[in-house]
Amino acid sequence: MTIQECYAALEGDYEEVLNRLYSEALVRKFLLKFLSDPSFQLLETSMQTGQHEEAFRAAHTLKGVSQNLSFTKLYHSSHQITEALRTKDYDLAGQLLPQVEADYAQTAAAIRAFQGE
Amino acid sequence: MSTNKEQRHTILVADDSDMNRTILRSMLEESYDIIEAEDGLQAVAILQQKDQEISLVLLDIVMPNMDGFDVLSAMNQYNWIDTVPVIMISAESTHSFIERAYDMGVTDYISRPFDMMVVRRRVINTIMLYAKQRRLAAMVNEQIYQREKINNLMISILSHIVEFRNEESGLHVLHIQTMTEILLKSLMRKTDKYQLDRETINLIGNASTLHDVGKIGIPTEVLNKPGKFTPEEFAIMKEHSRMGAEMMRGVPFQDEPLVKYAYEICHWHHERYDGRGYPDGLVGEEIPISAQVVALADVYDALTSERVYKPAHSHEKALAMILNGECGAFQPLLLECLVESSDMIQKEMAVDTVLRGEQRIMENTATEVLQNEELITADRTLRVLELERNKLRFFSSLSQDILFEYTRTPSMLTLYPRGVQRLGLERDTVDPYHNKRVLELMSVDQMTELAQRLQETSPEEPSVEYYFDSHIDGAPARFQIICQSVWSPDEPPQYTGVIGKMVECKGEEETH
Numbered sequence: 001m002t003i004q005e006c007y008a009a010l011e012g013d014y015e016e017v018l019n020r021l022y023s024e025a026l027v028r029k030f031l032l033k034f035l036s037d038p039s040f041q042l043l044e045t046s047m048q049t050g051q052h053e054e055a056f057r058a059a060h061t062l063k064g065v066s067q068n069l070s071f072t073k074l075y076h077s078s079h080q081i082t083e084a085l086r087t088k089d090y091d092l093a094g095q096l097l098p099q100v101e102a103d104y105a106q107t108a109a110a111i112r113a114f115q116g117e
Numbered sequence: 118m119s120t121n122k123e124q125r126h127t128i129l130v131a132d133d134s135d136m137n138r139t140i141l142r143s144m145l146e147e148s149y150d151i152i153e154a155e156d157g158l159q160a161v162a163i164l165q166q167k168d169q170e171i172s173l174v175l176l177d178i179v180m181p182n183m184d185g186f187d188v189l190s191a192m193n194q195y196n197w198i199d200t201v202p203v204i205m206i207s208a209e210s211t212h213s214f215i216e217r218a219y220d221m222g223v224t225d226y227i228s229r230p231f232d233m234m235v236v237r238r239r240v241i242n243t244i245m246l247y248a249k250q251r252r253l254a255a256m257v258n259e260q261i262y263q264r265e266k267i268n269n270l271m272i273s274i275l276s277h278i279v280e281f282r283n284e285e286s287g288l289h290v291l292h293i294q295t296m297t298e299i300l301l302k303s304l305m306r307k308t309d310k311y312q313l314d315r316e317t318i319n320l321i322g323n324a325s326t327l328h329d330v331g332k333i334g335i336p337t338e339v340l341n342k343p344g345k346f347t348p349e350e351f352a353i354m355k356e357h358s359r360m361g362a363e364m365m366r367g368v369p370f371q372d373e374p375l376v377k378y379a380y381e382i383c384h385w386h387h388e389r390y391d392g393r394g395y396p397d398g399l400v401g402e403e404i405p406i407s408a409q410v411v412a413l414a415d416v417y418d419a420l421t422s423e424r425v426y427k428p429a430h431s432h433e434k435a436l437a438m439i440l441n442g443e444c445g446a447f448q449p450l451l452l453e454c455l456v457e458s459s460d461m462i463q464k465e466m467a468v469d470t471v472l473r474g475e476q477r478i479m480e481n482t483a484t485e486v487l488q489n490e491e492l493i494t495a496d497r498t499l500r501v502l503e504l505e506r507n508k509l510r511f512f513s514s515l516s517q518d519i520l521f522e523y524t525r526t527p528s529m530l531t532l533y534p535r536g537v538q539r540l541g542l543e544r545d546t547v548d549p550y551h552n553k554r555v556l557e558l559m560s561v562d563q564m565t566e567l568a569q570r571l572q573e574t575s576p577e578e579p580s581v582e583y584y585f586d587s588h589i590d591g592a593p594a595r596f597q598i599i600c601q602s603v604w605s606p607d608e609p610p611q612y613t614g615v616i617g618k619m620v621e622c623k624g625e626e627e628t629h
Contacts, residue, residue, distance in 0.1 A: 020232040026143055030136065037136045060179045061134045064207075067230045068140055 001114045009110035010071055017070035030069055035111055037065055040104045047097055056085040074103040125150050126172035126244050131160035133180040144233045157183025161191045161527040162547045168197045172244050178207040189221040198222040202243045276326035289418055290326045295465050296414035298322040303454035311406045321407045324378035328386050328411050331361025358387050359396050381405040386412045391446035413451055416444045432463050519619040558587055576604040595622040
């Protein structure tokens with residue numbers, strides 16, 4: 001799997017990220033590092049335990065990281081949940097969580113597949 | 118330190134996401150040294166230690182512990198914001214957030230997603246701008262410093278010439294100057310009758326070194342006669358005040374306050390408050406305050422110095438003789454100042470006078486620099502600080518005690534090397550109340566009790582003595598903490614931290 005195919009699988013924008021970071025090596029490095037970023041897990045657990053502030057910060061970080069890596073799809077859903085948590089609309093945030101989980105799973109799977117080669 | 122052209126700049130990256138820090142590091146590490154902070158509290162702790170080394174802060178807004186705005190508040194509170202530029206980096210694009218950040222002093226704003234070219238450009242532009250400003254500030258300071266240094270040097274040379282002819286050591290003039298300034302500072306706190314301020318005190322201090330300049334007109338045989346003067350010789354000797362006054366009248370800078378004070382001092386430093394002095398027999402407040410203070414300093418130094426006809430008296434003896442009225446008559450308020458400054462006088466007179474001279478220049482320059490807000494943390498102030506730090510480091514290396522400092526915002530405990538070694542703690546501990554290793558040494562209850570006692574102190578009575586039981590090296594031990602609260606110069610003063618020492622109590626004698 002090429003890095004372009006990986007971006008296609010996670011529904012991101014490879015052209016865009018390459019334009020900003022200038023080197024494929026850097027994009028690859030951050031892409032692989034994304035798997036060890038704890039913010040998604042933190043978002044999930046803090047949503048479960050009702051720690052809303054913690055959840056907001058985790059969502060916010062996840063959103064920032066996805067944005068930096070041009071993970072367009074994951075950015076979109078993490079942005080929405082961040083705004084719901086910011087406005088303290090916790091019901092909405094709860095409804096949005098499954099989409100974030102699905103997008104994260106899709107992203108992580110694509111990266112793992114890329115990594116596996 | 119800020120003018121080195123070859124220096125690699127250091128950037129502090131404060132972001133709670135490891136990913137984001139890594140991305141920024143990759144973009145910048147080729148040209149800059151990077152320090153990372155995982156949250157606001159760490160960022161402030163790092164700034165606390167190295168604000169002079171950091172050329173730029175890249176600051177995230179949403180962070181745990183202290184967020185970006187809290188960091189900016191701290192940077193404003195400690196004036197770091199004046200010299201350390203901040204660029205906000207955040208996924209926050211809300212207008213009010215950005216506006217608030219600018220209001221709090223950030224220089225620029227980089228929004229996500231990061232673009233390598235934009236990040237590098239903004240960083241270099243900001244650093245260059247500030248570096249230029251710092252270089253200019255350093256140049257201006259260097260000039261002020263040089264000027265002050267030459268001024269002091271000239272006065273010092275002149276007064277040493279006078280002393281040389283008197284066969285006295287040059288220490289006498291320096292002592293007079295030191296003591297004059299101590300007494301005037303004390304007087305300034307007591308009354309505004311004489312409209313004293315730092316600048317005036319500085320001028321009178323400088324002028325005091327000329328008090329005996331008239332002695333160059335006295336024949337050597339009289340001036341340096343061992344043993345008692347005959348009445349005729351004493352009459353000749355007394356002429357030195359009038360001669361000094363004439364000299365000061367003869368110099369061309371009559372509008373200069375320094376010359377005015379030097380004139381007063383030369384002329385009337387042998388007057389007495391009761392009117393029985395010379396040359397004019399002035400009474401009480403007819404004697405200018407400059408001359409009154411120098412007269413007292415002169416008498417004290419004569420008593421505590423060895424002369425051909427007498428040994429040196431101790432500080433206590435000299436004080437007793439003056440208060441007893443055995444050596445002249447002085448204004449009661451001035452005698453109060455003498456008594457209250459007694460410790461300070463004893464301490465300052467013992468300091469190596471060359472060192473003191475240098476320190477004095479720095480203090481004065483620092484004052485001048487402080488009057489100009491733009492130069493607030495420039496080189497001169499730093500030298501003074503550096504000197505103080507060196508002194509502290511030296512003294513703490515001699516001490517067997519565990520010395521510590523604590524700042525409240527951010528909550529941070531700092532230990533000196535001896536304490537690090539003895540207690541096995543880090544040099545700096547952020548948020549010690551929740552630090553496992555600190556808690557092993559001192560329980561929450563003990564810390565709370567100590568904090569409570571410190572809360573109850575005041576700037577006038579800042580000291581607290583506290584005993585507690587703990588363990589060290591696996592064995593029970595009893596400790597004594599002697600510390601005092603530290604207060605800000607604000608009005609009203611704010612309780613900002615603690616300095617103190619911790620001592621292991623040996624044996625059973627401490628039971629209270």
